[in-house]
Amino acid sequence: MAFLDNILLSLESLKANKLRAILTMLGIIIGIGSVITINTVGVSLTSTVSSSMQSLGATTITVQLTQKNEDDENTNQDVKIRKFADSKPSKNDLITDKMLSDFKNDFKDKIQYIELSRSTGTGTITNFDDSSSTTSVNIIGVNDDYFKAEEVEVVYGRAIKNKQDGKKDICVVSDKFVEDALGTDPKDVIGKTVTITVNDIPKTYYIAGVYEYEQETASTASKQEVTTSFYIPIESARILNGEDEGYQSFKVVSAAETDTSAFLTTIADYFENIYSRNDSWTASASSLESMLSKFTEIMNTISLAIAAIAAISLVVGGIGVMNIMLVSITERTKEIGTRKALGATNASIRWQFITEAMVICLIGGIIGVIFGVSLGTVISKIIGFSASPSVFSIVLALLFSLFIGIVFGYAPANKAAKLNPIDALRYE
Numbered sequence: 001m002a003f004l005d006n007i008l009l010s011l012e013s014l015k016a017n018k019l020r021a022i023l024t025m026l027g028i029i030i031g032i033g034s035v036i037t038i039n040t041v042g043v044s045l046t047s048t049v050s051s052s053m054q055s056l057g058a059t060t061i062t063v064q065l066t067q068k069n070e071d072d073e074n075t076n077q078d079v080k081i082r083k084f085a086d087s088k089p090s091k092n093d094l095i096t097d098k099m100l101s102d103f104k105n106d107f108k109d110k111i112q113y114i115e116l117s118r119s120t121g122t123g124t125i126t127n128f129d130d131s132s133s134t135t136s137v138n139i140i141g142v143n144d145d146y147f148k149a150e151e152v153e154v155v156y157g158r159a160i161k162n163k164q165d166g167k168k169d170i171c172v173v174s175d176k177f178v179e180d181a182l183g184t185d186p187k188d189v190i191g192k193t194v195t196i197t198v199n200d201i202p203k204t205y206y207i208a209g210v211y212e213y214e215q216e217t218a219s220t221a222s223k224q225e226v227t228t229s230f231y232i233p234i235e236s237a238r239i240l241n242g243e244d245e246g247y248q249s250f251k252v253v254s255a256a257e258t259d260t261s262a263f264l265t266t267i268a269d270y271f272e273n274i275y276s277r278n279d280s281w282t283a284s285a286s287s288l289e290s291m292l293s294k295f296t297e298i299m300n301t302i303s304l305a306i307a308a309i310a311a312i313s314l315v316v317g318g319i320g321v322m323n324i325m326l327v328s329i330t331e332r333t334k335e336i337g338t339r340k341a342l343g344a345t346n347a348s349i350r351w352q353f354i355t356e357a358m359v360i361c362l363i364g365g366i367i368g369v370i371f372g373v374s375l376g377t378v379i380s381k382i383i384g385f386s387a388s389p390s391v392f393s394i395v396l397a398l399l400f401s402l403f404i405g406i407v408f409g410y411a412p413a414n415k416a417a418k419l420n421p422i423d424a425l426r427y428e
Contacts, residue, residue: 003351003355006351006352006355006356007355007359009352009355009356010352010355010356010359010360011359013328013356014356014359014360014363020324021360023320024320024321024324024360024364025317025360025361025363025364025367026317026320026364027313027314027316027317027318027319027320027321027364028314028317028318028321028360028361028364028365028368028401028404029317029364029367029368029371030313030317030368031311031312031313031314031316031317031368032314032364032365032368032369032371032372032397032400032401033367033368033369033371033372033375034307034311034313034372035307035311035314035372035393035397036368036369036371036372036373036376036389036393036394036397037371037372037375037376037379038303038306038307038376039303039307039372039376039389039390039393040372040373040375040376040377040379040380040387040388040389040390041376041379041380041383041385042299042300042302042303043303043388043389043390043393044376044380044385044386044387044388045299045380045383045385046295046296046299046300047385047386047388048385048386059253059254059256059258059260059287060115060149060251060252060253060254060287060288061251061252061253061254061260061263061264061267061285061286061287062249062250062251062252062285062286062287063095063249063250063251063252063267063271063283063284063285064248064249064283064284064286065089065093065094065095065248065249065281065282065283066281066282066283066284067280067281067282068278068279068280068281068282089248089280089281090244091244091245091246093278093280093281094244094245094246094247094248095246095247095248095249095250095271095283096245096246097245097246099271099274100114100116100247100250103270103271106270107263107266107267109255110254110255110258110263110266111252111253111254111255112149112253112254112255112256113145113148113149113252113253114143114145114250114251114252114253115142115143115145115146115149115150115250115251115252115253116142116143116145116146116234116247116250116251117140117141117142117143117146117234118140118141118142118234118237118238118241118243118247119138119139119140119141119237120139120140120141120198120232120237120240120241121138121139121198121199122136122137122138122139122198122227123136123137123139123196123197123198123203123230124136124137124196124197125137125181125194125195125196125197127180127181127183128181128182128183128184129183135177135180135181136227137173137177137196137227137228137229137230138227138228138229138230139196139198139230139232139237139240140229140230140231140232140237141231141232141233141234141235141236141237141238141240142160142231142232142233142234143160143162143234144159144160144161144162145253146160146231147159147160147172147211147231149251149253152211152231153211153212154172154209154210154211155175155186155210155211155212156175156186156187156189156190156209156210157172157190157207157208157209157210158208158209159172159208159209159211160172160208160209160231160232160233162233162234162235165208165233165236166233166235167233167235167236167239168206168233168236169203169204169205169206169232169236170205170206170207170208170232170233170236171194171205171206171207171208171230171231171232172207172208172209172210172211172231173189173194173207173209173210173211173228173230173231174210174211174212174213174228174229175210175211175212175213176213176226176228177213177228177230178210180226181194182194186210187210189207189210190207190208190209190210191206191207192206192207193205193206193207194207196230198240203240205232211231213228252267260287261287264285264286264287265285267285268283268284268285271283271284271285272284314400314401314404317361317364317404318361318404318407318408319408321357321360321361321404321405321408321409322357322408322409322411322412324360325353325356325357325408325409325412325413326412326415328353328356328412329353329412329415329416333419336349336416336419336421337419337421337422340419340421341421346417346418347417349413349416349417349419350410350413350414350416350417351413352413352416353409353412353413353416353417354405354406354409354410354413356409357405357406357408357409357412357413358402358405358406358409359405360405361401361402361404361405361409362398362401362402362405364401365397365398365400365401365402366398368397368401369394369397369398372397373389373394376389377389
């Protein structure tokens with residue numbers, strides 16, 4: 001009998017016993033549906049986080065000071081690690097401007113920007129139209145490359161320049177800050193002063209530039225609740241904080257043609273070598289790309305583990321298929337005997353029932369995929385992610401459902417093929 005005839009015969013058999021067929025498929029539907037749901041949610045989460053991290057700058061490498069431990073292999077042999085190291089690096093431990101200058105010269109072809117920033121906390125200013133209300137700003141000390149690295153667009157005036165500005169009390173503010181707090185046109189404030197209260201102390205700055213504020217989220221908060229960045233020279237921020245010269249961390253934006261992963265390792269080795277004689281601190285390097293890779297690996301492992309647990313129901317479904325096939329063979333014993341008497345071979349009988357098991361599992365798999373994708377999409381939308389069903393997982397799930405049909409349908413089919421035609425015809 002041709003394969004197509006076997007399929008048509010299987011569909012006729014399922015049509016004749018609709019309720020039994022649906023109950024048989026239920027285990028396959030639940031198993032495939034669970035796996036596809038978990039996979040859809042996992043892929044959606046990973047895809048959304050990946051996109052967010054990419055937008056933050058996957059080519060950015062962060063170098064920061066970290067405490068050493070006794071197992072640190074990059075420490076010079078004649079240097080003994082201090083057991084009770086300070087929780088905060090001292091002046092001699094900090095990354096210096098000379099280190100950064102040498103680093104930039106050594107890797108000038110691989111580096112696009114070196115970004116430095118120093119937070120000084122929150123400042124407030126009384127609003128022009130209401131003396132009882134204030135506008136808050138995050139005061140951040142930055143260097144020249146910060147604006148390019150973070151893509152902060154200065155629309156009026158100029159950005160901060162370290163060599164030119166040094167310790168000067170100048171600032172770059174947002175157009176939203178100017179409109180909300182000062183109540184004037186942003187292009188008219190260049191060169192004017194603004195007084196910000198920092199730690200209950202008023203501090204006056206000259207406005208050197210105005211940048212275009214970009215709302216990061218679709219927040220519906222009122223304008224008074226929006227806190228924008230208030231940029232000042234990094235040296236001014238250091239003095240305002242009363243901190244030592246030097247940095248605990250900085251960011252490197254690699255050039256477009258640079259392999260970020262390989263450069264990350266190079267940077268780590270470079271600064272670990274510099275700090276090899278330090279008895280407490282070293283410099284480690286990390287990037288969003290490496291973090292993203294680890295996150296994706298963890299998410300894939302978790303999704304695989306949960307999907308494997310959910311797939312156990314497929315085994316239960318397979319057992320259900322085997323059970324119903326045995327019942328079907330018992331009910332159709334005379335049919336099998338008649339076909340054998342008319343010349344049907346054992347192989348054709350075997351393939352007839354294997355095909356029927358495959359059809360049951362494939363239909364159950366298709367329904368399970370539709371159920372899984374729908375449920376996964378709904379869950380993804382509820383938790384705020386864009387749904388991203390995996391085509392590969394869907395195809396794999398359908399192929400696996402066919403495999404279940406073959407594995408669990410073979411034993412009943414083989415039993416049918418081995419029936420004695422005379423005994424089968426006599427069966428009541």
